[in-house]
Amino acid sequence: MAISQSQLxxxxxxxxxxxxxxxxxxxxxxxxxxxxxxxEFVMQVLRDQMDLSPTARSAKSTxxxxxxxxxxxxxxxxxxxxAGCRVVVSDIAEQNRVLAGIxxxxxxxxVDDKRERPTFDYRAVHIIVKHDSRLVEIQIRxxxxxxxxxxxxxxxxxHGHEIKYGQGEEWPRTLLxxxxxxxxxxxGLEVENLELCGxxxxxxxxxxxxxxxxxxxxxxxxxxxxxxDLLRTLEDFIKKSHSTQADHDFPS
Amino acid sequence: xxxxxxxxxxxxxxxxxxSYSDADRPVAEQARLDLELDLNRRQLMHExxxxxxxxxxxxxxxxxxxxxxxxxxxxxxxxxxxxxxxxGH
Numbered sequence: 001m002a003i004s005q006s007q008l009x010x011x012x013x014x015x016x017x018x019x020x021x022x023x024x025x026x027x028x029x030x031x032x033x034x035x036x037x038x039x040e041f042v043m044q045v046l047r048d049q050m051d052l053s054p055t056a057r058s059a060k061s062t063x064x065x066x067x068x069x070x071x072x073x074x075x076x077x078x079x080x081x082x083a084g085c086r087v088v089v090s091d092i093a094e095q096n097r098v099l100a101g102i103x104x105x106x107x108x109x110x111v112d113d114k115r116e117r118p119t120f121d122y123r124a125v126h127i128i129v130k131h132d133s134r135l136v137e138i139q140i141r142x143x144x145x146x147x148x149x150x151x152x153x154x155x156x157x158x159h160g161h162e163i164k165y166g167q168g169e170e171w172p173r174t175l176l177x178x179x180x181x182x183x184x185x186x187x188g189l190e191v192e193n194l195e196l197c198g199x200x201x202x203x204x205x206x207x208x209x210x211x212x213x214x215x216x217x218x219x220x221x222x223x224x225x226x227x228x229d230l231l232r233t234l235e236d237f238i239k240k241s242h243s244t245q246a247d248h249d250f251p252s
Numbered sequence: 253x254x255x256x257x258x259x260x261x262x263x264x265x266x267x268x269x270x271s272y273s274d275a276d277r278p279v280a281e282q283a284r285l286d287l288e289l290d291l292n293r294r295q296l297m298h299e300x301x302x303x304x305x306x307x308x309x310x311x312x313x314x315x316x317x318x319x320x321x322x323x324x325x326x327x328x329x330x331x332x333x334x335x336x337x338x339x340g341h
Contacts, residue, residue: 020292029285036277043304055314056304062288063261063299086314146314147329153317154325157264220340227333234333237326 003031005077012076015062016069025062031076032059035083038134043085046138050101054138056085067161080128081137088146092187093194098140099125106131115187120166121180122149123187144183144230151237152176175240179233186226193219254280255311258287259299259318266318267298271308 003011008031014024039058046054060068060082068079089095092115103109112126125140141149155163155172162168163176196216254277258268268287272280280302288300305311312319320328 022289022292025288025292026285029281029288033281036281039304047306053306053310053313055311058302058304061299061301063297064301088314143332147325147332150316150320150325151322151329154264154320154322157261157317158322224337224340227337231330231333234326234329238323241322241326 002034003027008077009075012069015066015076018066020062020066028062028065032082035059035134035136038131038136039083039085041131042083042129042136042138045105046085046087046102049105050098052087052098054085054087056083058083060084071165080135083134084137084139086139086141088141088143091142092190095125095140095142099127102127102129102138102140115184118180118184120164121177122152122164123180123184124149142187144186148176148180148183151179171240175233175236179230179237182226182230182233186223186230189219189223189226193223253305253307255303255305255308256280256283256287257299257301257303257318258291259301261297261299264321274304 007027011024011027011031014021015028036058039056043054043056046052060079065076065079065082068074069076087098089098099111103111106127106129108130110128112128114122114124114126123145127138127140129136129138152164155176159172160168163172166173193216196212196219254272254274256268256270256272257266259266270280270283272283284300284302291298291300303311303315305314316325316328
């Protein structure tokens with residue numbers, strides 16, 4: 001029997017309050033299973049029609065649901081990412097292509113472009129798709145955005161999940177903020193580069209060709225410099241992970 | 253393929269990984285519930301999650317956090333950036 005909205009709301013309140021009861025875990029499991037079919041449908045579209053390699057999480061973990069209920073003033077039935085899938089693509093151009101492809105197949109989808117409005121430095125494109133009265137969140141990340149998100153998630157595991165929401169220890173947040181800024185600047189220059197190359201006219205004069213090629217070369221050099229900056233911040237993560245491990249092994 | 257993962261957030265270590273064929277979704281979902289109930293009885297706060305990917309390699313690519321340490325994630329980032337620099341991107 002389907003769970004009513006009021007049952008779902010009450011379940012969410014009990015989960016938020018804790019401790020977790022066996023009957024509540026069973027009811028939550030029943031609710032999560034109701035997302036299986038829609039999750040499979042979206043996966044099929046991404047895989048078979050768009051030739052992508054998505055990973056699906058047909059239902060959020062209990063721990064993640066409880067965390068979200070406790071962190072936000074939200075009802076269980078309002079959580080939009082119970083079911084989700086993730087696609088990692090090479091760069092911004094590919095991210096835009098995939099976004100357009102998804103919108104062509106799900107015209108009523110809602111886009112949360114976190115490249116324009118990052119959530120605590122997290123950058124990606126999230127799309128909420130509705131099918132058979134169920135919502136599925138599709139995350140499209142470029143390789144650098146995904147690298148940042150993986151670092152952030154791992155840091156949150158070690159130093160507390162509040163780090164992902166602008167709280168907690170300062171140095172992990174500072175390092176994540178720096179890294180996200182570098183990734184954003186690299187991607188901004190990549191967009192500029194794409195626009196510049198797209199605007200190259202086949203019948204351009206020798207002089208304009210020389211100028212445009214010069215601009216492209218400058219952009220390429222700027223991107224290289226930023227990649228070197230990114231390497232430095234990644235090395236800082238490694239150094240910090242060593243010192244954190246040492247603190248863990250030999251507490252003062 | 254469907255993968256059932258048990259992950260300890262506090263230590264950042266993957267404690268269990270089982271795989272199921274796509275046709276065995278109900279079996280995988282039951283295994284998830286059984287594991288959650290068992291952990292709850294033992295008062296262990298582990299994350300239990302079902303993920304679907306073409307294969308384990310695809311899963312590791314999109315959900316590396318469950319498989320790699322912070323150092324390994326950063327080293328992977330360094331390698332891909334060095335490659336991009338070599339290729340002139």
